Structure formats: structure tokens, C-alpha cells
Amino acid sequence: MLRVAPPLLLGGPVTSPFPGSPSTPSLPSPPAQCPAHAPGAGGLRRLYGPEAERAPHELYERLRQEHGPVAPVLLPGEIRAWLVLGHQENLDVLRNPLLFSADSRRWNVRLAPDSPLLPITAYQPVIAFADGDEHARLRSAVTDSLARINRHGNRRYVVRYTDRLLHAFAAAGQADLVTDFAEKLPILVLSRQFGIPEQDALPLGEAVRDLVRPTETAVKSNQIVVETMEELIRRKKAVPGDDLTSWLLRHEAGLSDDEVLQHLRHALVAANENTANLVANTLRMVLTDRRFRGNLAGGQMTLPDALDQVMWDQPPLSLIPNRWATGDTVLGGQRINGGDMVLLGLSAGNRDPAVRPDLSTPVHGNRSHLAFGKGPHECPGMDIGRAIADTAIDTLLARLPDIQLAVPETELSVTTSMVSSRLNTLPVHFTPQRPKQGAPAGAQPQPRVEPSGTAAMAATPAAAPDRGSWRKRILPR
Numbered sequence: 001m002l003r004v005a006p007p008l009l010l011g012g013p014v015t016s017p018f019p020g021s022p023s024t025p026s027l028p029s030p031p032a033q034c035p036a037h038a039p040g041a042g043g044l045r046r047l048y049g050p051e052a053e054r055a056p057h058e059l060y061e062r063l064r065q066e067h068g069p070v071a072p073v074l075l076p077g078e079i080r081a082w083l084v085l086g087h088q089e090n091l092d093v094l095r096n097p098l099l100f101s102a103d104s105r106r107w108n109v110r111l112a113p114d115s116p117l118l119p120i121t122a123y124q125p126v127i128a129f130a131d132g133d134e135h136a137r138l139r140s141a142v143t144d145s146l147a148r149i150n151r152h153g154n155r156r157y158v159v160r161y162t163d164r165l166l167h168a169f170a171a172a173g174q175a176d177l178v179t180d181f182a183e184k185l186p187i188l189v190l191s192r193q194f195g196i197p198e199q200d201a202l203p204l205g206e207a208v209r210d211l212v213r214p215t216e217t218a219v220k221s222n223q224i225v226v227e228t229m230e231e232l233i234r235r236k237k238a239v240p241g242d243d244l245t246s247w248l249l250r251h252e253a254g255l256s257d258d259e260v261l262q263h264l265r266h267a268l269v270a271a272n273e274n275t276a277n278l279v280a281n282t283l284r285m286v287l288t289d290r291r292f293r294g295n296l297a298g299g300q301m302t303l304p305d306a307l308d309q310v311m312w313d314q315p316p317l318s319l320i321p322n323r324w325a326t327g328d329t330v331l332g333g334q335r336i337n338g339g340d341m342v343l344l345g346l347s348a349g350n351r352d353p354a355v356r357p358d359l360s361t362p363v364h365g366n367r368s369h370l371a372f373g374k375g376p377h378e379c380p381g382m383d384i385g386r387a388i389a390d391t392a393i394d395t396l397l398a399r400l401p402d403i404q405l406a407v408p409e410t411e412l413s414v415t416t417s418m419v420s421s422r423l424n425t426l427p428v429h430f431t432p433q434r435p436k437q438g439a440p441a442g443a444q445p446q447p448r449v450e451p452s453g454t455a456a457m458a459a460t461p462a463a464a465p466d467r468g469s470w471r472k473r474i475l476p477r
Helices: 050-054 056-067 087-094 132-147 151-167 178-182 185-194 198-211 218-238 244-250 257-288 290-297 303-313 346-350 382-399
Strands: 070-075 079-084 174-176 320-325 329-331 334-336 341-344 414-416 421-423 427-429
Touching (some): 050 056, 056 070, 070 334, 087 346, 132 244, 132 257, 151 185, 151 382, 178 257, 185 244, 185 382, 198 218, 198 257, 218 244, 218 257, 244 257, 257 290, 303 346, 303 382
Parallel strands (some): 079 341
Antiparallel strands (some): 070 079, 174 427
16 A cells, blocks of 8 residues: 655745645636636636647746746546646656656546547556556556667667658759658667558558547547557467567566556657657757757767757756655645645746756756656656667768758748657758669558568668768758
């Protein structure tokens, strides 16, 4: 049984804007005609809607000025919650599972059946919603299985898939690096790691992207992902291989088929979306920030350093709605009741003036950012995601050394939600290249069924780019 520790006192005045019963019913969302700046119930600011989506960082700073490092906010349905804005306060929550549980069944709110919060908060038998011994059991299976992935072989396949995607647009001299590259590469690499046939990778990636967006086909897309995982598990139980699915099924932790399925689905969605966002955001910074690009091209900054700068400024996830107070406590001067939801403000914490008084000061190479979380729930696959982004971007810049943004930066569009900001397009142009022999211009990567796992990763590697050679040619303009 999870022990509830005494209240955590972090100093400052203690206030509570949530009077009355700790149980808060789900209320209807405010009408669309409400002014974007109008406060909600109790005078609290909404973390959703036009104001939040248009300028999330401005909203975070306004909340910081009004309430300090922890602010009361409203979620869709006028649900009350706490947003953690401070860097240290985020660490306090992330590192104290006895005080702040990841199990959503502790929530003192019962959501309406059609609440948009259900898909991201409903309990699932995965490590993201587990605590204590159960979390340790599930995490051991995940981390042990991830550790078996051949990192060197994995990098070679990132190069191979990068080359294939480049062949589709190299001769045209133009491309959209979001839709033509960043959204496609991660699923190709992840599918190989999972043991998914290569010809299923890109259609599966389309389903994953659809299910995380509020589309009319999201439910159907989720079913496609689930059915693909079910078939994968049946196949790997019959004929195991050297892949993540087989390793999870055989792990001594004894995961059930449903636990394996849920972890595969969760990992596939999170890893694909976050890695795609990381690749797109890093490429955007390379193409739009002259100082950033100059430091990278001049050798003052490596690509791994560049990734850390991006994860400080534009983390793939800006917020995690995944902690609940296990008992009455105090955080950042705010009195929090047991069962209250506590939102991890990763992006806001990364911009905390206490750790970054000047946002223009470079922080590349500094891994104190919150992008991957901290504590027992720190992302177990972060090294793999970084390796995919690092290798892919280095390969692309080596192959297309004179690549430039094709439109003014102000024309780039971003879709912002409560939990993330996603770059929609990144149009570029470059000197058209003659496709390699056997790869006709404009051709999509041809689906091929290849052996999966460690043995396959060591076979027929693609030639790695001359790492750093592009830096001699891709200078700031």
C-alpha cells in the first residue's frame, strides 16, 4: 500500500483558492463567445482556449506573476487543477512519488464521458500511471528491453531511412521537412525496433498522428494501432525475434499480453510524436536562428548540444497532466488537497527566471531541462530518441548542405494544444540533387520486409555521413 508522507512545506505564504469540498464535478465548457481573456470560475485563468493557444508562454508568465511558482488554473469543463511553473517545484513533484502520484484513480474529480481530458488522464496499466512496486516491476521490463537495442546498428538504420526519405524529394530541390521527413523517420526506426514489418510502418505512423489530434477519425485510428499491436503480439508469441515486443513478452517481470500491448501502444505514440517534434523544432532553429546556426556550423556547438538548447526552449511536450496529490500538502506556497491534479509545466519550468534570468543566454549542452522529466518516471527511451534526432539531422544537413528556409519565418504555422506545440510545416529549398542509382527522383521509400532486431541492424549498413563536413559549408546568411 502506498504510504502518504507528511505535507511538503516549501516556504512562502499558504493560500487555497479552491474552497469547499475537494471533490469537483465536471462542468460544461464555457460558451465559445466568451472573451478569450475572461477569467473562469473563481476568477481563475483557463489553460485552454484562444488565449492559451495563441500565446502559452505569455500566459505562463502572467500566472507566475500572479501566483508564484504554482498557480491554480482551469482545464476544459472548468476543472480545477494546479500548474507547476517553477523549475525547482517541478523537480519536487517529479522526485516525490509518495507525495504526488501518477495514478489517475486518485483524482477527486469524475469527468464527463465526453471530456477531452479522458484520453490523456484515464488510467492505463503502463509505467506512466504506476507507482511503487508496480511501477518498479513494469519499468524493469521496459528498461531492460530497451537496453538490448543495438545502438550502433540503430544509428545505421536512421541513416538508411534518412537517405530513403531524401531520395523522394532530393531531385526536386524543395521539400517540407515536417511532412516529408520529421513525421516519417521516427516511425520507420521505431517499427524496426518493435518488430513491425517495414511495409506497415508509414501507414501506422499516419494512424498514430491522427489519434493524437482531435479529428473525427481519431477513434478509428486508435483502433488501427491497437489491432496492429494485437497482431504483432500474436506473431511474436508464435515466433519470437530480437525486438522490443519479444523481449517484453519474455521478460521475467511477467507482463500480461494486455500490459505488453498497452506499453507498446504508449511507447509508440509517445516516442513517435516526441521525436518528430524534436527533429522538426531543431531543424527550424537551425534554419531560422543565425546565431544558433553559426555556432553549430562553426563547431562551437555540437548537435547533441543543439538538441539540449531546443529542449530548453521548445520541449516536445510542454505540459504533463499526470500527477495527483496523495494527501494534503503545500507546494510553492499553495495549499493542495489530497486528490488534486498537479500539472507538470515542463515548458514553463524551463523558462523559470530562477534558473534562466536571461532567455537569450545559450544553454546548449546543459541537460538540466525538464523535457524528459526527472525522478522515477524519467523517460526510459530518451537516449534512443536523442540518437534518432541527432543522427537524422546530421545526415540530412550533410546530404543537403545549402538547405535554406523557403518562406519567411513569420509564415511558419504552429498548432498549440494544452500539452504540446507542433510545427505544421517547414518548407525548404536546396540545390536539386541527382538521385542515387536505383532510387528514381520523387520515389517514396520502397517497402521491404527485412529481418528485424539486432542481427538485422548489423547487416548491410548505410554509409554514415561525414559528420561535421557540412559545417564547413552551411554558414549563417
